[in-house]
Amino acid sequence: MNDHSILRVVSKIMIPFILLFALYVQFHGEFGPGGGFQAGVIFASAFILYGLIFGIENARKVLPANATRILLALGVILYAGVGVAGIFLGGNYLDYNVLAATATGGQHLGIFLVEFGVGTTVATTMVTIFFVFAGQDF
Amino acid sequence: MELPIEIPMEIPGLLNYWIVIVLMMAGFYVVISHGNLVKKMVGLSVFQVAVFVLYISMSKIDGGSAPILDDAIKQYSNPLPHVLILTAIVVGVATTALGLALIVRVRDAYGTIEEDEILEQERNDT
Amino acid sequence: MAATAFAIIRLRNLFAVVMLSGIFSLLAASLYVLLSAVDVAFTEAAVGAGISTLLMLATLAITSEYEKKSERSNWLPKVIVFVTGGVLIYGTLDMPLYGAADAPANLHLIPRFILESGTEIGIPNIVTSVLASYRGYDTLGETVVIFTAAIGVLVLLGRGHNRWRPGMRKPVVPEDREEEV
Structure with a gap:
């Protein structure tokens, strides 16, 4: 799609705002609608838009295949790791109360980390699936 | 005012379930009557959305607002179905992607995504 | 929404079917807003209308765009669908009414979530x-x-x-x- 100059210009302007919006949804999910699942999908859609307009090879330069594979696993590990950290600090698995000095502070921290793990996994999953599908050439 | 025929009270209250059933059966019909695998996936996702609507419509409470705490609001909708469906939507798209990947492989192996032609090839082989 | 669903059944052009399923998801998302499920609507709009339509289009680009007419008989699926739908509608007659605050699903655990999550967890959503x-x-x-x-x-x-x-x-x-x- 290299000859669609309007698409190229508009998407170049839009992509930073999509990423910014995704981060807003990710970190504002405790106060308004949003959270890791939605933020991950929006974050992925920015990369997918880039891949659609500028080609998969260029998008792969921004986000190499190895990086997505590693991040994919890291999200799940972060989530499970928060649970294990709860055990080491004297609580139950996935008990956030013990993560910080106060119970609500611990809950804040736990939910923040868990949502971040979910967001990472969802975003990289969507990016991976799209790139794998689009990378087919028959 | 007297109505000529008596309408049972529960009819408007059950309308949401009936809409869900119509949507669900539309998806079900696509799945069982069409041979094209991509269309089957679309039918499955219609069915899926029908289930989501069922849950969300059950969580709605008259006069209840979105479940985000605020001092001015006294009545909230039920948040639990929202949580379940929120995760189910994302899981649904991930499994749909897996199904589509399987379809691509089926096309690699058989050269078609029509169920009838695949069965025909299988029969010719044995 | 129901009209979109029936159009999906009738159409043989898979490109149109996939676009309609995107519209279907978007309509579902607006329905969720009306039912005050904002988080779910957000997800459905991002995922159902965006990503899954895109993935299906990618699949269509790899495979074929038209559905072949099936020679199979049409009446058996219709009978199954109508019987199942009838049974399900019979089953709904006992269900709690739409919007009822005293439905069983709204009584167990939910008051606790609503009343105490503000102090236990300390976040508004x-x-x-x-x-x-x-x-x-x-x-x-x-x-x-x-x-x-x-x-x-x-x-x-x-x-x-x-x-x-x-x-x-x-x-x-x-x-x-x-x-x-």
Whole structure:
């Protein structure tokens, strides 16, 4: 799609705002609608838009295949790791109360980390699936 | 005012379930009557959305607002179905992607995504 | 929404079907807003209308765009669908009415979530606190499911997808050239 100059210009302007919006949804999910699942999908859609307009090879330069594979696993590990950290600090698995000095502070921290793990996994999953599908050439 | 025929009270209250059933059966019909695998996936996702609507419509409470705490609001909708469906939507798209990947492989192996032609090839082989 | 669903049944052009399923998702998302499920609407609009339509279009680009007419008889699926629908409608007659605050689903655990999550968890969005804290195991499981689906797609279509796999009818690459792939 290299000859669609309007698409190229508009998407170049839009992509930073999509990423910014995704981060807003990710970190504002405790106060308004949003959270890791939605933020991950929006974050992925920015990369997918880039891949659609500028080609998969260029998008792969921004986000190499190895990086997505590693991040994919890291999200799940972060989530499970928060649970294990709860055990080491004297609580139950996935008990956030013990993560910080106060119970609500611990809950804040736990939910923040868990949502971040979910967001990472969802975003990289969507990016991976799209790139794998689009990378087919028959 | 007297109505000529008596309408049972529960009819408007059950309308949401009936809409869900119509949507669900539309998806079900696509799945069982069409041979094209991509269309089957679309039918499955219609069915899926029908289930989501069922849950969300059950969580709605008259006069209840979105479940985000605020001092001015006294009545909230039920948040639990929202949580379940929120995760189910994302899981649904991930499994749909897996199904589509399987379809691509089926096309690699058989050269078609029509169920009838695949069965025909299988029969010719044995 | 129902009209879109029936159009999906009738149309044979798969491109139109996929676009309609995107519209269907968007309509579902606006319905969720009306039912005051803002988080769910957000997800459905991003996922159902965006990503899943895109993935189906990618599949169509790889496979074919038209559905062939099936020679199979049409009446059996119709009978099954109408009987199942009739049974389900019979089943709804006992269901709690729409919007009833005293429905069984709204009584157990829910008052606790609404009344105490503000002090226990300390964040205003009840959906987030239930999602990440009260039902943390559930969400962990869902994340693992998504992770597994990504791995499955990678296994099916990932790098070196033209190599021979067990169950494949004929090797895409001849056996002697397999080392190069």
